[in-house]
Amino acid sequence: MDYYNEIKNELINNEITRKIKNYSINKSDLNTYYNVGKILNDAGKHYGEGIIKEYSKKLTEDLGKKYDISSLNKMKKFYYLIKKMATVSPKLTYSHYVELLPINDINKIKYYINITEQYNLSIRELRNRIKSKEYERLPDKTKDKLVNESNSNITDLVKNPILIKNTNNYEIISEKILQKLILEDIPSFLKELGNGFTFIDNEYKIKLGNIYNYIDLLLFNYIYNCFVVIELKVTELKKEHIGQIEIYMNYIDKTIKTINQNKTIGIIICKHDNKYIIEYCSDKRIISRTYEFI
Numbered sequence: 669m670d671y672y673n674e675i676k677n678e679l680i681n682n683e684i685t686r687k688i689k690n691y692s693i694n695k696s697d698l699n700t701y702y703n704v705g706k707i708l709n710d711a712g713k714h715y716g717e718g719i720i721k722e723y724s725k726k727l728t729e730d731l732g733k734k735y736d737i738s739s740l741n742k743m744k745k746f747y748y749l750i751k752k753m754a755t756v757s758p759k760l761t762y763s764h765y766v767e768l769l770p771i772n773d774i775n776k777i778k779y780y781i782n783i784t785e786q787y788n789l790s791i792r793e794l795r796n797r798i799k800s801k802e803y804e805r806l807p808d809k810t811k812d813k814l815v816n817e818s819n820s821n822i823t824d825l826v827k828n829p830i831l832i833k834n835t836n837n838y839e840i841i842s843e844k845i846l847q848k849l850i851l852e853d854i855p856s857f858l859k860e861l862g863n864g865f866t867f868i869d870n871e872y873k874i875k876l877g878n879i880y881n882y883i884d885l886l887l888f889n890y891i892y893n894c895f896v897v898i899e900l901k902v903t904e905l906k907k908e909h910i911g912q913i914e915i916y917m918n919y920i921d922k923t924i925k926t927i928n929q930n931k932t933i934g935i936i937i938c939k940h941d942n943k944y945i946i947e948y949c950s951d952k953r954i955i956s957r958t959y960e961f962i
Contacts, residue, residue: 697762705747708740720744745769749777759785767795775815776803787863802827822892822933823955825862830937832857834961846900846937846959847871847884861935864891874919883916894930895920904940905956910949917953 711719720740727735746765750756752774764784768777780803784794803811805827813820833853838845850857851870858865865887872883885898897916901909913934920932934954941958 691758694761695758698756698758698765701743701746701762702750702756704740705743705745708744709747712744742766742769753777753781757781757785759788761791763791764789764794767791767798771798775811779803779806779814783863800831805829822862822864822889822894822896823935823953826935826955826957827860827862828941829958829960830857830860831962832860832959841902843884843900843902846902850885850900858887861887862889864889865896866890868895874916874923876915876919881916886920889933892930892933893928895925895932897932897934899934899936901936901938903938905936905938905942905945907945909936909938910945910951910954913954914951917951 708720708723711723721737724735724737724740727733727740746762746769749765749769760781768780771777771780780794780798783789783797789797806814807824807828810820810824812818813824832846832849833856834849835852836849838849847870854867858867866889868886868888870885872886874881874883883897884900887896887898888894889896897913897920899909899913899916913936917932917934925932931953934951936954936956937959938956939958941956946954946956
């Protein structure tokens with residue numbers, strides 16, 4: 669007997685069963701709470717809003733569960749939301765949708781639904797993204813692209829400002845201190861930038877002629893298949909910063925990038941932006957973002 673394959677098949681079948689069961693439970697929850705919300709809406713038209721309080725009391729008595737007023741109101745709001753959206757995503761649980769109920773902007777809701785679907789966000793991860801005002805920190809041009817369902821690139825999706833944890837409450841911030849704070853919690857920083865970013869090195873040494881230079885942070889984005897050069901500045905953005913990062917980007921393209929990879933992106937993270945410098949920068953691979961401490 670092939671005992672290993674027997675064990676393997678048993679485990680695979682169990683995983684499939686669990687997934688089907690979880691999918692069915694979630695689908696049932698979504699359908700049930702939508703239907704309850706619809707019925708509550710209809711009942712409210714006939715008997716007034718006070719009917720929710722009466723039904724809440726009766727449900728608790730009859731079913732032995734606490735279907736309080738707040739829970740029933742959320743079901744009603746869930747019905748309104750899905751009616752407005754005209755569709756429900758089976759990849760989100762009802763608890764995911766509850767996190768979205770306080771949001772009034774339908775485009776904002778669609779954004780969070782999309783990223784939850786795409787990156788399989790947990791309820792906690794979704795809550796943290798909403799709390800950090802991720803959607804609000806997207807550039808206006810990016811929001812327009814999302815509304816019009818246009819393709820976005822890596823520079824579109826980098827939020828502004830970038831939130832960095834000042835764990836030691838430094839009052840005087842140098843570039844070295846800023847880099848230190850980022851490196852202390854590099855996973856959070858990469859998530860702040862967006863999706864698909866991975867860390868390669870800090871103070872990455874390159875040789876330009878006879879002089880060594882150091883890239884503050886070198887990253888790679890596996891979604892967009894490109895290197896990402898990051899320069900940290902604790903001042904306002906200056907024109908010489910553009911020239912510096914452009915040289916670093918071109919160096920990476922000529923010496924490290926392979927033929928199958930896309931051109932390197934440059935991100936300048938600075939204390940204060942200068943929109944005019946970026947506006948007149950001819951290299952659209954370069955973007956600037958400010959930072960804020962949390």
